[in-house]
Amino acid sequence: MSQPILQLKNLIKTYPNGTQALKGVSFDVKKGEFLVIIGLSGSGKSTLLRCINRLHDPTSGQILFNGEDIAQAHGKEVLSIRTRIAMIFQHFNLIPRHTVISNVLMGRLGNMGTLGSIFGFFSKTDKDNALKYLNLVGIGEKAKMRADNLSGGQQQRVAIARALTQNPEILLADEPVASLDPATCHTVMDYLQKVNRELGITIIANLHFLSLVRQYATRVIALKGGEIVYEGDPKNIDDAWFEKIYGAGAKEVHIN
Amino acid sequence: MNLYAFKRNIFDSIMFAFLASVAAVVIFQPDEYAMLELGRNFQFFVAALIIGVILTTLLNRAGFKTLGEQIFEPPYKKAQAKDESWWRTLHGWQLVIFLVVTLIVGFNVTGFSIYKLVDKDSFGPAMKLFAGIFDPNWDLLPRAVLKMIETIFLAFLATFLAIPIAFVLCFFAAKNIMRHPLAFIVYLCLRTVLNLARSIEAFVWAIIFSVWVGIGPFAGMLALFIHSIVSLAKQYSEIVETVNDGPIEGIESTGAGKVQTIWFAIVPQVLLPFISFTVYRWDINIRMATIVGFVGGGGIGSLLQTYQGQAMWPEVGTIIFVIAFVVWFMDTTSAYLREALK
Ligand SMILES: Nc1ncnc2c1ncn2[C@@H]1O[C@H](COP(=O)(O)OP(=O)(O)O)[C@@H](O)[C@H]1O
Ligand SMILES: [Mg+2]
Secondary structure (H helix, E strand, O other), X not given: OOOOOEEEXXXXXXXXXXXXXXXXXXXXXXXXXXXXXXXOOOOOHHHHHHHHOOOOOXXXXXXXXXXXXXXXXXXHHHHHHHHHEEEEOOOOOOOOOOEHHHHHHHHHHHHOOHHHHHOOOOOHHHXXXXXXXXXXXXXHHHOOOEHHXXXXXXXXXXXXHHHHHOOOOEEEEEOOOOOOOHHHHHHHHHHHHHHHHHOOOEEEEEOOOXXXXXXXXXXXXXXXXXXXXXXXXXXXXXXXXXXXXHOOXXXXXXXX | OOHHHHHHHHHHHHHHHHHHHHHHHHHHOOOHHHHOOHHHHHHHHHHHHHHHHHHHHHHHXXXXXXXXXXXXXXXXXXXXXXXXXXXXXXXXXXXXXHHHXXXXXXXXHOOOOHHHHHOHHHHHHHHHHHHHHOOOOHHHHHHHHHHHHHHHHHHHHXXXXXXXXXXXXXXXXXXXXXXXXXXXXXXXXXXXXXXXXXXXXXXXXXXXXXXXXXXXXXXXXXXXXXXXXXXXXXXXXXXXXXXXXXXXXXXXXXXXXXXXXXXXHHHHHHHHHHHHHHHHHHHHHHHHHHHHHHHHHOHHHHHHHHHHHOOOHHHHHHHHHXXXXXXXXXXXXXHHHHHHOO
């Protein structure tokens, strides 16, 4: 079997204020997986993703990305890691006043010189790719619109296109559909699945709804209080596991 | 001792030392010579401060709430406090006594006198001034307009040259950008320098530069230039501190560097407020240019100073008219501009 694309070994994150968000998390991610992380609010899901692309500095432990430890990388190395491990967010995090296409082009920033990017010297290839990925997520015709004039679901698709222009090996998604309505929610999840299956990009997503997890995940990890309490096939999460993850008395909500 | 009690003690003891000083002046009726003995009087003040600290500590311990306690006490203590009418509380009376004493001292120090305002001997010359001002000498108008134009350009150049410097500085003075420990030290130093420089008024800079480069519009421009850098940098940085974190995180996640993140995630968010504040600064600078001119900064202020010094009121009237018109005009246009930029 080939080497995992990502290996976490005893990852610990303690925030400066003393909060222990991750208390020794270890797992492997194989190339091409659609891994979903579930858990209550505050269980450390966002912290975990932000440690993987080094938006946060892990306190200790290892993150092996293609076999190379990136947990303690610094300076320019961190920027290069982020270009290869893209991320999308619950609130999309686009630049509201810029056009859709200009937002998508920002996925190239990590591969450009500072001055060149400030003066807007994006190459023909970059522009073609940006449009290609916009078409891939089905909103090519919105390229010239201002990003804040799009609906939430469309903005998240722009964010996916921006991530794709980075040419990433891994795509992290922090609750990508948590602020969308149920119908839009499936559209966005379908595009993530498309990215996963057609482009072969490994996806690690934080999700809230178990029904979505069962539908899209190839594997699931549950966090509780910064520790892994479940790891395996989403279909095997029964009521007992559900109670263990979400606490006694919790009920599953269905979303269709 | 916790922080809040420390603040309370400082507050109450300064109040006490002030009242004690006033009492001492009333009781001992010192002459001017005694008032000028700064060292001894300072010792008295410090002694009063120490007594004040002891007093406030004892009073609060005995259950009498002082004004400092009332202001600085933490919320959990405030929640336990019982509701009392102010005249039944120590801090109520403390405030009343302080206000009354301050008012009386204020009247005394400024030599406040209704009599002087309406007295014939002093009112007469004032009438002459009004008569002159309301009957301007229009022969001076061309010269006043020319000097006003000089002033407008002086203010414009000072603002314009300050923009790029303030723009660069503001990011180093914004807390949300300078998070890294080393960066935070730079932030603290810059903030301190900016605050110190801000406490020096534009007309003081004008005095300095009028000696340095000679009296004239260049000195005035430099004075307003320094003042604008400091004010704009501070205002810009406050805007930067209010930006939305989402876009910053979004751009950072693409592997963008620090400068790229600022340019693509922060600048689009702050551009309009920046322009709005800059227009306002130009407006303020035109007003300040007249004051700066008074102390050697050229422009219409210098002209005003010349005629005011010779009590040539009709000429002063012309100048005041020109200044008032331009200030009103700038005020209105800049308000419209800023409204449109929202
Ligand atoms: N910047 C931060 N500073 C301090 N504590 C934080 C910070 N971000 C998150 N936390 C804390 O870390 C824990 C995990 O948070 P998070 O990773 O956001 O959980 P989740 O995404 O699963 O809701 C929570 O207790 C949260 O309060
Ligand atoms: Mg979260």
